[in-house]
Amino acid sequence: MVHAHRDPALLGTVFVGGAIGTAIRSLLEDAFTVPKDSWPWTTFAINVVGAFVLGFLLEGLVRSGMDTGYRRLARLGIGTGVLGGFTTYSTFMVETTKLPWALAISYVVGSLAIGALGAWLGIRTAKSLVRVGETA
Numbered sequence: 398m399v400h401a402h403r404d405p406a407l408l409g410t411v412f413v414g415g416a417i418g419t420a421i422r423s424l425l426e427d428a429f430t431v432p433k434d435s436w437p438w439t440t441f442a443i444n445v446v447g448a449f450v451l452g453f454l455l456e457g458l459v460r461s462g463m464d465t466g467y468r469r470l471a472r473l474g475i476g477t478g479v480l481g482g483f484t485t486y487s488t489f490m491v492e493t494t495k496l497p498w499a500l501a502i503s504y505v506v507g508s509l510a511i512g513a514l515g516a517w518l519g520i521r522t523a524k525s526l527v528r529v530g531e532t533a
Contacts, residue, residue, distance in 0.1 A: 407473055414478015422483050436500065437492040440485060441508055447484035448512040451476055452519025457527040 401407040422443055429439040454476050458468045489508060493501045 401469075401473055407469070410470055410474040411478040411481075414474040415482035418479035418482025418484075420482075421479075422485060426488075433495070434497060434500070436504060437489075437496075440488050440492055441504070441511075444484050444489060444508060445511050445515040447480050449515035449519040449522075451480045451484075452516035453523045454480070454519075456520040456523035460523065460527045460529050462530065 401411070425443060426439050431438055455472065458464070458472055462468060464472060493504055496504060
């Protein structure tokens with residue numbers, strides 16, 4: 398199996414997915430702006446939703462079979478590409494530095510805790526919906 402970083406088709410899949418995810422995030426950030434010095438709800442929601450979807454996607458792919466063919470394309474294109482571009486650690490950190498200290502701490506702790514919960518819920522949801530060995 399060729400490593401993904403050496404396969405131009407797989408690199409292109411990640412690139413296109415990343416462009417799509419970044420565009421969706423940018424549109425959402427523009428559509429749902431928040432006042433300065435307030436909880437960055439849009440980035441928070443994007444990251445929590447992204448964690449849930451990534452947990453669901455990866456668990457579903459693992460349960461459905463080997464990391465080959467369409468599963469590998471989905472993992473790289475949707476997981477690494479779309480969700481990597483959609484979620485944003487850099488914006489999360491920049492927004493944190495602009496918040497008052499107490500709000501910044503609660504934003505970091507809340508984002509990490511709720512993000513982890515979102516990923517766990519995504520995994521649990523996939524476990525309940527995708528049976529081992531399914532090819533759907």
